[in-house]
Amino acid sequence: MNEAVFPQPAGEPVAQPTPAPPLGLLAELTHRCPLRCTYCSNPLQLDGRSSELDTETWKRVFSEAADLGVIHIHLSGGEPTARKDIVELTRHASEVGLYTNLITSGVGVSDDKLDALLEAGCDHIQLSLQGADAQITELVGGYRGGFEKKEAFARSVVERGFPLTLNAVIHRMNIHQVPQMIQKAVDFGAKRLEIAHTQYYGWALKNRAQLMPAREDVDRTITKVEEARERLKGTLVIDAVFPDYYAKYPKLCNGGWGARTLSVTPAGRALPCHAAETIKHLEFWSVQDHSIADIWSSSPAFEAYRGTSWMKEPCRSCERRHIDFGGCRCQALALTGDAANTDPACIKSDMHQRLGEIATTESSAVVDPGAAVYRGFRAG
């Protein structure tokens, strides 16, 4: 979520209060996907088709989420339209009052399927963009003909009068194309563009040395995005996330742990964030055993890093602890070995300088697409 609308209560909670209800649910309907992106942020171990939740369970999850106060549902994956029941699920989400966002690669979605999804109440479509032309798109996504299919899909959405967001994940192989991507978004008739620098979890962490952009390129991109934002006011909204390896302070990850959003994996595990399963000691509850309301209020994984009482120094006494909650727990674990440490993106972390050095070293190597490992669907 980009707009802070429900401020977190200030001050140190004494007892564990009932948490404010979540705003967003990321429903990862399947891990199956036609693309093989090198930056994929899904876990190394994917959920197989046979372990996917059935239609009725997802419908129950959507109803429970709406009752609890969820506003936005993001139907995602993998490629959510790979599910045969995607239209039925979309209809149910819409019927229970959720704002329904379909996050898709757009490469396998026919016009008939699109019509059915829109008729079923899909409110908004988010299309992934790997590059501004065929060459880069294929290089990054490992899917031949992907760009042409994406362009045709984008135009189909816009022709039908529906709002389209393009989501471009940025890294060293495509950072030079940001201005062209902005132009493509305008040409396609998209209303929004997300310039989202790669977050280094899961598959993307594996490929970090091939993905990390140079600081000068990031700085140049920030300037270009700011210029375009002003120039295209009223035509295109541009939201941008920049890589935190070069930041001074960490990001407010997901609006705070267990504060605003939750994810449900294809097999039904409920996570405080998309990457949370990398924190092995956490106990995740499944939607097959618990309601969304119970999970939100009482699941050990959600309680583990909610609020500030779990913090160590320097977070515990930090004046920014209610601003960014010490950054990202998954990144803290991946880089320092302890999820309760300060995210190294923070200047107060012992590892902060090292993080900048990693980024500088890795980004200075020549891009070698052959060294990037394409995602394959090898589920457990």
Added chain:
Amino acid sequence: MTEIADTTIPKLPHGVKFREDKVRGNFILVGPERIFNADGVATEILKRVDGKSDFGTIVRSLAEVFAADEATIRPDVASFLVDLSDKQMVTL
């Protein structure tokens, strides 16, 4: 200075919804990755953005409800709607 002609009909674009949030007890304007909490005044304005009423009608109606002078509230209502229009949450 932001101005809107009296004959302009503000609309909610496709993909933007104005609805009651019963769990939190208020009204919200919802778009892609966006939620605006509407306070009392914003709620009264947005309830009148029905795709039929023009700006002049909306201002007159609000002036009546709040027992305010039309000329006084007109710039405030205009800047509220122009701001939402810049964010693609309202079409003018």
